[in-house]
Amino acid sequence: MATPTGKAGExxxxxxxxxxxxxxxxxxxxxxxADVGIKSASVHYHFPTKAELGAAVAQRYSExxxxxxxxxxxxxxxxxxxxxxxxxxxxRALVRDRQMCLCGLLGAEVESLPPKVAAEVRRxxxxxxxxxxxxxxxxxxxxxxxxxxxxxxxxxxxxxEGALVVARTLKRDAVFDQIAGTVTSFAAPDG
Amino acid sequence: MATPTGKAGExxxxxxxxxxxxxxxxxxxxxxxADVGIKSASVHYHFPTKAELGAAVAQRYSExxxxxxxxxxxxxxxxxxxxxxxxxxxxRALVRDRQMCLCGLLGAEVESLPPKVAAEVRRxxxxxxxxxxxxxxxxxxxxxxxxxxxxxxxxxxxxxEGALVVARTLKRDAVFDQIAGTVTSFAAPDG
DNA sequence: GGGAACCTACCTAGTGATAGATAGACAACA
DNA sequence: TGTTGTCTATCTATCACTAGGTAGGTTCCC
Numbered sequence: 497m498a499t500p501t502g503k504a505g506e507x508x509x510x511x512x513x514x515x516x517x518x519x520x521x522x523x524x525x526x527x528x529x530a531d532v533g534i535k536s537a538s539v540h541y542h543f544p545t546k547a548e549l550g551a552a553v554a555q556r557y558s559e560x561x562x563x564x565x566x567x568x569x570x571x572x573x574x575x576x577x578x579x580x581x582x583x584x585x586x587x588r589a590l591v592r593d594r595q596m597c598l599c600g601l602l603g604a605e606v607e608s609l610p611p612k613v614a615a616e617v618r619r620x621x622x623x624x625x626x627x628x629x630x631x632x633x634x635x636x637x638x639x640x641x642x643x644x645x646x647x648x649x650x651x652x653x654x655x656x657e658g659a660l661v662v663a664r665t666l667k668r669d670a671v672f673d674q675i676a677g678t679v680t681s682f683a684a685p686d687g
Numbered sequence: 688m689a690t691p692t693g694k695a696g697e698x699x700x701x702x703x704x705x706x707x708x709x710x711x712x713x714x715x716x717x718x719x720x721a722d723v724g725i726k727s728a729s730v731h732y733h734f735p736t737k738a739e740l741g742a743a744v745a746q747r748y749s750e751x752x753x754x755x756x757x758x759x760x761x762x763x764x765x766x767x768x769x770x771x772x773x774x775x776x777x778x779r780a781l782v783r784d785r786q787m788c789l790c791g792l793l794g795a796e797v798e799s800l801p802p803k804v805a806a807e808v809r810r811x812x813x814x815x816x817x818x819x820x821x822x823x824x825x826x827x828x829x830x831x832x833x834x835x836x837x838x839x840x841x842x843x844x845x846x847x848e849g850a851l852v853v854a855r856t857l858k859r860d861a862v863f864d865q866i867a868g869t870v871t872s873f874a875a876p877d878g
Numbered sequence: 879g880g881g882a883a884c885c886t887a888c889c890t891a892g893t894g895a896t897a898g899a900t901a902g903a904c905a906a907c908a
Numbered sequence: 909t910g911t912t913g914t915c916t917a918t919c920t921a922t923c924a925c926t927a928g929g930t931a932g933g934t935t936c937c938c
Contacts, residue, residue: 503917518799521712524893538918540895596795600849603856604787604795608709618856647865651846654853654866658791658845665794665809674838675845681872694883715927729884731929 504542506532511553516595519605520550520613547610554616557598561585562623568630575634579652582628583676586656590663590672600657625649632682648682655679695733697723702744707786710796711741711804738801741793745807748789752776753814759821766825770843773819774867777847781854781863791848816840823873839873846870 510531514523525536525546543549564585568578589597599620606614628649643651659675701722705714716737720727734740755776759769780788790811797805819840834842850866 519710519712519796521710522796522799525895526892534917535919536894537896537920541917544895546894599856600852601795603852604792605710605713606852606856608713614856618858621853621856643865643869647868650850650853650862651866651869654849655842655846656849657852658847658849659841661791661794661797661848662812662841662845665790665797665805665812667809671841674834675842677838678834678842678873682869716929717926725883726885727928728886728930732883735929737928 503532503534503538507539507542507549508553508556511549512557512598513595515550515553516589516593516598516601519601520609521605547612550610550613551616554598554602554613554620558616558620558623561620562627565627568627569634575631578631579679582631582652583656583679586660587672587676590660591669596660596664597657600660603657604661621653624653628652643682652679652682655682694723694725694729698730698733698740699744699747702740703748703789704786706741706744707780707784707789707792710792711800712796738803741801741804742807745789745793745804745811749807749811749814752811753818756818759818760825766822769822770870773822773843774847774870777851778863778867781851782860787851787855788848791851794848795852812844815844819843834873843870843873846873 507528510528511523514527514531525539529536529539539549543552565578565582566573570578573581586597589595599617602609602613602617603621606617609617625646626649629645632645632648655675655678659672662675663669663672698719701719702714705718705722716727716730720730730740734743756769756773757764761769777788780786790808793800793804793808794812797808800808816837817840820836823836823839846866846869850863853866854860854863
């Protein structure tokens with residue numbers, strides 16, 4: 497499925513923006529329609545149900561996110577640099593976009609999501625953990641540490657998702673940096 | 688304000704349960720009314736607006752949570768034991784209650800909350816960080832580490848809130864324990 | 879009697895979703 | 909060339925339902 501352009505793309509953009517601020521239950525077809533300048537019935541033309549729209553938004557988000565991270569085994573890029581890139585991706589959501597990570601927010605309200613949307617969020621987390629574990633398993637800086645790579649990967653993911661929640665609620669961007677500064681504990685527990 | 692008992696208390700219970708599963712926008716006065724066996728108009732008798740109800744739920748939640756944690760300076764309880772108690776509180780939400788931390792979920796959707804509710808969530812985080820920082824500042828196990836106590840306190844809070852989100856989305860309770868196992872990195876970064 | 883707790887009945891606004899119509903683009907074909 | 913048919917994207921209008929909230933009445937107990 498190619499990434500939709502034109503109005504369908506605009507709808508996805510608007511839905512992503514609103515979902516990342518207000519959650520899945522926090523926006524309506526009418527909101528989106530008004531935002532992109534059409535009627536709500538026309539939104540249904542592109543995305544028959546809200547569940548399908550939600551799943552499409554999450555899927556596109558995941559693909560973009562993983563593509564941005566790149567190959568975790570790229571020999572041109574050191575593991576430390578990849579981890580920095582990972583943290584920077586979350587920081588950008590907070591500081592530049594002033595939005596949550598889409599899947600961090602949807603994950604919090606996972607019990608109220610249609611199954612298709614929940615599945616996409618799950619996939620996002622799985623892909624993130626796999627990517628982080630691949631980076632952390634690369635032989636480079638420090639010893640691998642006591643915890644296995646997957647546990648440390650999960651911890652980094654949880655730490656950054658939580659950092660967005662706490663920093664946004666406290667309305668202090670600096671809180672994110674304070675928290676992100678502890679990520680190195682996971683990268684090189686013996687360092 | 689004394690903790691309401693009777694129907695008002697039941698309403699708070701029901702609202703807390705639903706909010707911790709589906710978020711602030713995921714439950715209605717009708718849901719609560721049906722749950723406690725009255726009419727939605729009667730819910731308005733006890734809590735005039737949804738914002739006031741939400742704030743009351745969050746406030747009661749915070750008070751209970753902090754009371755459960757106890758005095759961070761209690762000489763009878765070692766810092767390590769206090770930290771274990773803190774982690775156990777989050778674990779109980781996941782495993783026993785099968786719910787999110789109320790403020791973790793509300794914090795994620797903070798932009799769509801009425802100001803009074805958002806303020807309560809903010810207070811919860813501030814109190815948590817203060818409690819954790821007090822524990823981490825106690826001279827006992829290991830050196831205080833490089834990061835100041837407040838940064839480590841923020842990190843522990845973010846890590847556990849994020850752990851709930853990730854574990855619940857992946858539907859694997861063990862994920863929480865894997866993540867929680869890394870908390871010791873913050874307790875004694877030199878250990 | 880009077881107030882607390884709850885009710886019935888209702889309102890306005892908004893929800894996701896559907897039916898049916900329409901204007902314009904594009905191709906196929908006599 | 910002109911016509912016919914089909915497709916895309918949008919519209920208007922409406923559906924059944926739910927949202928939070930309100931007015932006014934009833935029941936029950938001190």
